[in-house]
Amino acid sequence: MIPARYSVRHRTGHRYLVPVTNGHSVLRLLPRETPWQRVLDRAVHVDPEPDHVADHVDVFGNLVRYCAVERPHDHLEVTSSSLVEVLDPGPPPDGPPWEAAVDATSGIEAVELAYPSPLVPLLEDLTAYGAVSFTPGRLLGHAIRELVDRIAADFRFDPGFSDVTTPVEEVFAARRGVCQDFSHLLLGCLRGLGLAARYVSGYIESIPAPGMPKLQGADASHAWVSVRVPDWGWYDVDPTNPGATPVQRVTVAWGRDYGDVAPLRGVVFGPPGDQDLEVAVDVTRC
């Protein structure tokens, strides 16, 4: 299969109804290089022009940009544009029996992602829900795929139900949410069993192939989960779109949960006032 090439444009517009005096933002919007993803071009444009910009790489290897607008402003528009090439990782792995994968959770990279994190606490009920698919001796890949399909079937995609602050307990109880919630749920199931898995933020192809339905979550930044499969690598699974193929996903950043990879986080100073937020994402195969 030839690599898929995507042009990605992600625009986030804030409008402050009462102008703010200054603001700081931290952006994780620049796609990272991975063994299966080449980044041919990437740039972030911020309007108004920031007074201060600095980049660093975080502890997970993600590219982070800090911007500060240090004068009064009434809007903040952040546009990230990139050109990336995604390779096909080949057929999904079967892996060893899942218990062997648990035993192999050692080393910094795996241990970092095997424990509860701020947005993915250990929940007994959730672990029990996930454990149904992990029967003794079952191969890791098979168990994961069954669990992902169960989440897709049991939970309803409902953008109106949750926001970034909704705890995973509520999502689990209400059986509805968005990609971020389903990813946290899946992470909770896997880590509850002792497996290492990370939260991935990125994009999914937004223009469906002819005759195919439009993928859910395509008009915003997307999230999915990557599970560590011993002797294979990190295996991406998407509980929101279990049918999507690996080459339909563009990876931006990963971490323990959404909190580690929020695409745009900001603090502004100024008199109290409302703000509008507009997000648009285009992921076009080219």
Place this chain on the structure above:
Amino acid sequence: MSPAAISRYRTLTGIHDEMLDGSGAVRPGWAALADDLLHTSREEFLRRQSLADRLLVAEGAGHVVHDDEQTSRAWRLDPVPMLVGPVAWGALARGLEQRAQLLEAVVTDLTGARTLLTTGVVPPAAVLSWSGYQRATAGLPSAARRLTLYGPDLVRRADGVFVVLADHTDVPVGAGLALLQRSVSSRLLPDLHRRAGATPLGDLSAALRGALAAHAPAERRSPRVVVHTTGPGRPEYLDHSYLAAALGYHVVTGDDLTVRGGRLWLRSLGELEPVDVAFRRVPDHWIDPLEVPPGGPGGVPGLLQSVREGGAGIANIPGSGIAGHLALLPFLESACHLLLGEDLLLPSTDTWWCGCPDHREEVLGAFDDLVLHDVGHGAVRAVGGSVPPVFARDLDPEERAHWRSLIDRSPHRVVAQRRLDLATTPGVVDGEPGAQSVVVRAVVVSGPEGCHVLPGGHGRVVASGTPALAQASGTAKDIWVLAGPTSAPIPVATPDVAPIDLRASLPSRAGESLFWMGRNAERAETVVRLVQVILRRVEQEPELLADADGPWLHHMLSGLRSVSGAIGTLPGTGGDPYATLQAEVASALAGRAGSAADSLGHLVSSVRSIREHVSTSTWRIFGMLDAEIDGLRSAGSADPVTLGETLDRVLVPLLAFSGLAKESMVRGPGWRLLDIGRRLERAVLLLGLLEATVVPPTAPEHRQSLHESVLTACESLVAYRRRFRSDVTHGGLAAMLVTDATNPRSLAFQLEQLLEDISGLPAGRDRTVQRSIAARAQDVLTDAGRFGDADTGTRIATDLHDVVLEIRPLLLELTEEVVGSWFAHAPRARRGAG
């Protein structure tokens, strides 16, 4: 020690005691203290305890402990210090120094190369599973030692060996408290302090200043250092502010700081001043709401970025808390071999981390002999500690099941330590000497020239039946390190940096506190004085109380209402004049916002927030005032004699405060703002008093007593008589209190001082508007002309009324300008999308 003494102080056999050795003989160095314990009566011990309590209150320290809000309570100082001999302390200090070096290396490693984890010397999960491990702080650069201030908790075991129970490496409290305790204990036992030869603590400040200066970015030769705290509302503020006062640095909170251009800045009276080093007293999970949301008290968005870019030095480096994680204790010995190539000198207490299967086995096997800590996710991480640990053997069946299941399901959250029998030391409880156990928060400062181990520490008496780290007792204990026969003072390297002159700099928040201190002190003083004048006059001329609606009583009480914040004039009651008087006095003293008690309450709480700007004697004055507030509250029901005494006890310290402000405060922006507050308040209250008493028409036969009372309340009657040598006239009174610029109580004097204070604020601040308002007020007085010596009756009253009506709005406008332009607070933070 005589049998009688031993009968008063019992020790347990087989347990090390600090004062008595195994044969019951007094250890070297303890002779004087043992003798004192023997000869001191119960009454004397009780007296010392109450003196210690009073001294702590006088330091503003009566109601604070060093832990999070849940456990905040009144604390006391045990009147008997714990002595440590020079040999024992020498060994301890060497161990502490090595441990500080080790933990420095641990911080550097765990925020950088993570060799400890890749080699498996520390199991990766012990660090990576901990909710206190701040990933946002990875890789931050540091110009100097990352662990500038380190504060371990030490105990001496029953076998006489000192062990570390916990290492505090994030924002250890204790240094300020140790200094505070010493100032109390040395005043409590001046003679013993001298005879025992306790090593003084004075080198700490110099060592810390040098260590902090080393964090300044290289090109800044005269670094500006601030003590960055969680704020005056927090219990740990006492420790922070006491230490800051000793260091001579500004205490700032999150709102005082801002990050611009990748640098750290202080908001100083409406301007931004660069900050080179922040002495961080804000826990790392609160420090930066941008990168570690949601942040907490003291947080500054962008702070971590400024550190990352080298735009500010922060000590301790954010993220340093990881080295104090209890789960590291079992692995420190191997870490010491790996990182320093040395044996660990000062042992940790036996500790197990249940994340290791073999540790877990041992914990389950020895369960009842252990102290259990939940270090896990969701556990509140208090400043300087974790959630209180428990004795496993004291758990009820339900709690036991909880811990067993926690160990089973989330073993990484459980750290266990061996329950220890502790050595004893003498202390006093309820006037009786007895054996206590003490946990010592030691203080180690690491700078470019090496380590300084504070010869002393902040001791806490261990409450019986609780783990030493549970901090349940709230009784502090001073630690005296005895000088050895040959011990020379340890030289402290003084920093090779020119100190920056902070006189012209003042954080806006501190400026505002000083301004309100001036206003509240003046208001309290005015109200109390006026009440005194009214009560004395009534005593001398009881006939003034004959009629409730008599002009003197009516006008004076209206004046009292005006200066004590009442809304509306005195209603004519026609009732019992004495009851009216009593009710009005009670509300003026304590009955409403603006009353004397209310103003004093504000005064005392603002002084707590700016401890570093006031002298030690000022503190004592505020301790006295604080103690009288309750007296004012019960003033309404007090008999006249008691009330008079209470008023005196309030007035004298208030006068002392105004004298100290005049004589002992540097004429920097802080003093100017304090004075501006005082002048504005005095001017406004004077206008209110005149409006209520002198402006309304009064029959000539009532004027004399009224005028005299007003002049007395304004401390101007004697001066009046010297100037006019006559009965008080309308015109003379107006001249004295309004236009006479030589009378420090007159309106003209206040306006002149206001102009001078405003002009005296550091250049560069825009003072145009404020100056022009004060000048306009002066013009009003000039236009009003001189109030003549002769009494032209109603015309003067009308002129006076015009002055009041014209100047009052100008004073209010000036107040708004001062508050709005110099104290303009950090605009409120809002969270953007994310």
